[in-house]
Amino acid sequence: MKSYRLVSILDKMIVKDLLKTVSSVLMVLVIIIVSRKFIKVLAQAVEGNISNDIVLALLGLKIVIAMGSFLPVSIFMAILMVIGRMYRDQEMAAVASAGGGAFVIYRAVFILVLPLSFVAAGFSMVATPWAETKINQLIHEDQKQADIKGIAAGRFSEYSHGELVFYTEDISKDKQMQNVFVQNRKNDQLGIVNAKYGRIKIMPGGLYLVLEQGERVQGVPGEKDFIIETFDEYAVQIEKKDTQLHQYLEGTPSELLWASNKLTDIAEIQNRLSMPLAVIFLSLLAVPLAKMSPRGGVYGSLAVAFAIYFVYGNLEKISHSWVVNKIIPVTVGYFGVYLLLLLLTAALLLRLYGVKWVMMKVFGRGSM
DSSP, rough: OOOSSOOOOOHHHHHHHHHHHHHHHHHHHHHHHHHHHHHHHHHHHHTTSGGGHHHHHHHHHHHHHHHHHHHHHHHHHHOOOOHHHHHHTTHHHHHHTTOOOOHHHHHHHHHHHHHHHHHHHIIIIIIIIHHHHHHHHHHHHHHSSSSGGTTTTSSSSEEEEEEEEEEEEEEEESSSSSEEEEEEETTEEEEEEEEEEEEEEEETEEEEEEEEEEEEEEEOSSSEEEEEEOOOOOEEEEEEOOOOOOOOOGGGHHHHHTTTOHHHHHHHHHHHHHHHHHHHHHHHHHHTOOOOOOTTHHHHHHHHHHHHHHHHHHHHHHHHHHTTTSSTTTTTTTTHHHHHHHHHHHHHHHHHHHHHHHHHHOOOOGOO
């Protein structure tokens, strides 16, 4: 009796090369995309719109989102590069002479692709919505305390177009200001406040500077009628702002989307399911697409692959729009896009191996 190995030497070689290439391609894509987004985050931090304390946390969360988004295209490109290199180095000719065909290559590829499709599902269904929610929460919490980030000891700070000016001598680690001076102009009246302590606080109506143990002078400039009073606690509104935490669709947990009958929620869950489906169907397409012509070279195959992926990505967006606008049934959704990928894969296999080979694989040798 012949003994068959569950995983052959060829399988191990292809899986090892694929894993290294997927990791490299994914890392490069994530670095490029996240770097561009990180520059925007840094610009917001420099402008004082977000705190420096959450910059690294936002970077980490954006990396999680980018890894999930670019995993399908990384696998697609990695298969093209690895299988394409095997054709170029005549390794595929050696495999074919030993009786190995497309099925052998598909088996080796899907030893890695199937687990990665589950990883992609984990990213799209769990990790990415969690990261979107955390980004939303971090920015919301930062905005609640945000205006302390623009305050520095020994520097005058302006708010409300210069109507409010204040100065603090020192700021402690727990964000409490010490020896605070405030100038507030309202309805042609000028108010001057000196206080021993101050802090930023969210209160009904907006953001307030709460002062403690101080003195307040109020009156009209040019007149002698001034009011002088002392206080234990006094609040000055810095600005009106909405501090409500908004839940965006991208951050909605997948279990809530599954239970919803809303059209937008159904379209969003289909969008999340498209990531593991993309891993599988793009991998099916990549194997025959990787077979290069002698004059085409690896870059010719990659150029065609980029064009196919560009069309695929746009068809996904169009399908999403059509589902939301009720142009196509929800049951069709994104799945028409994957039917097109499957038909394209079948066409490439027919072109490479011929109708007889496909019929033999589908119906068996006895029917030929």
